[in-house]
Amino acid sequence: MDLSSLLVQFVSGLSTATLLFLVASGLTLIFGVGGVFNFAHGSFYMLGAYLAYTFVATVKLNFWVAALAAALGAGILGMLAEALILRRIYGRAEEGGFQILLTYSLILIIDDLVKLTWGTEYKSLSRPPGLGGALVMGDLVLPSYNLAIIGVGLLVVVLAWLVLTRTRPGRIARATALDRETLGLLGINVPLTMTVIFGIATALGGLTGALAAPLRSVTPGAGIEVIIDALIVVVLGGMGNFWGAWLAALLLGEVNAVAVAVAPEWASLFSYLVMVVTLIFKPEGLFAPRQVRKV
């Protein structure tokens, strides 16, 4: 393999990594801030992809507008799910297990509702106009849509970081992670905050689904594949660790790119392999600070 094709693989891995990170960041956000484990996060990714497909194919929106609208749609559905369903079990004994079971039931329900609405056949979304081709530099051919995804991903990361660290809503979000009771005493509407954060997280999932739709075909049942990839990222990065998730996504994206080039048939196993090796040598996550071992 020569240098230029290596670089092409690298860029392809980078765009996979960006998508992985975007999904995982929504998962980490709601877990880190709200303490809610949303097993159905991948289903909101899938909803985003289907909504984007409808907005482009039926409503004839511009791709980017459609992607934003899909993110908004997934966000609103997420807020509904939180306010109507998930909120009911906050504070119950053994909450964690029941959260997983409840969001698991959401996976099944959303999957079948998607099948009812859009049918079971594959849907494909063409790349946005102007990005269908490739960027050619000498003998280097880089697909421009992949580059666009990387750009959008960076934009979202920087925006999210700025909002979380530099604004009042970001401060409220971080305070929610630390102490919800005190936050409520300070006059912040905590239940509303939780709903909004859940909405932002699912909107991130929906946006990723919409962005990924032109690269992967849109099928029902995509939710579970995506959630497992995102979970591996989160395990590697250390749950709730923003930059750790980013590095883990980068690692997995590149591993996947290499695997596709070397053994395409078994490519999907390589991320598991990385996970197993990590678990053996550093179970708290590759990029998590070493914790004091409990007795």
Next chain:
Amino acid sequence: MTGADTKKEVIFWGLLAGIFGLLPVVSHNDYHLIMANHIIVWGLFAVAFNMLFGITGMLSFGQALFYGIGGYGVGLMVKYLGKAWFLPGMAAGVLAAAVLAYLLGFLIIRVSGVFFTILTLAFGQLAWQVTFRWYHVTGGDDGIQGIIPPGILGNKVFYYYVCLACVLASVWYLRSLSNSPLGLILRCVRQNPARVRFLGRHVRRNQRRVYVISSVFAALAGGLMSGVDNSVHTNMFYWTTSGEVILMSVLGGIHQFFGPFIGAALIKIIEDVVGSRTEFWPLIIGLLMMTMVLAFPRGVVGEFQMLKARWQWRALERARRG
């Protein structure tokens, strides 16, 4: 255990053995036999799963991994060595599950709560991927057909009784385990791991122990099932299989030892009545799970006992006043 509880337990065992033992005598319908066979084998799987979840508080989303190993242990042996290897295949599957669960235990029981669930799910899906893609060995998506138990085991009714004996013995063993000091420690691990450490007991070691035990019986259920269906399929490893066994436990009641068994029977009956008429089975079990978690978290058996306790209390109040 009080005397009343012992009496209830004896009655329950009697009913269990009576209903399932007499079924082939009462009905000569093949369909009923297979149905009952599914119920008892899934019942064992669910009870074994609940040793982890209901008793120890470890929600595994990957017990399908061991169920699949049990099934494929038999399937691969029969496929490559002939049908005389049915029983050795079952033993091999159970042994492989024990070894794997022991080793995996060190990897995934270092982390707690949600992480345990995530990792069990990931390893389960890993096994599914391998089985699915390793076509020339496992037959991939085609599965393995024509797994017929040898000799007299080939007789459906006889095989059913063998299954029933295995299931009753296994559930009996798990029941006595749950009532033993180990069972007590496991309950303490669920309720307050920190205090278990204060008592000088090991949390992780006991978690690994119950993980191996639960997995061994999941594999046994998988092995038994291969002879009921006469085939194994990659779906045995798939995450929805883990999901189904979780739903059975939640439906029956996770804090009641026999809840999962009753849940398994209910799910198999609902599946039989509803499942064949709709392609939207996942929607139904999703709604069922949601209803249980939101409205009846104690499960059918638990809610029933709650209701009974309330009636008794009311009767007592009335007697006191009157």
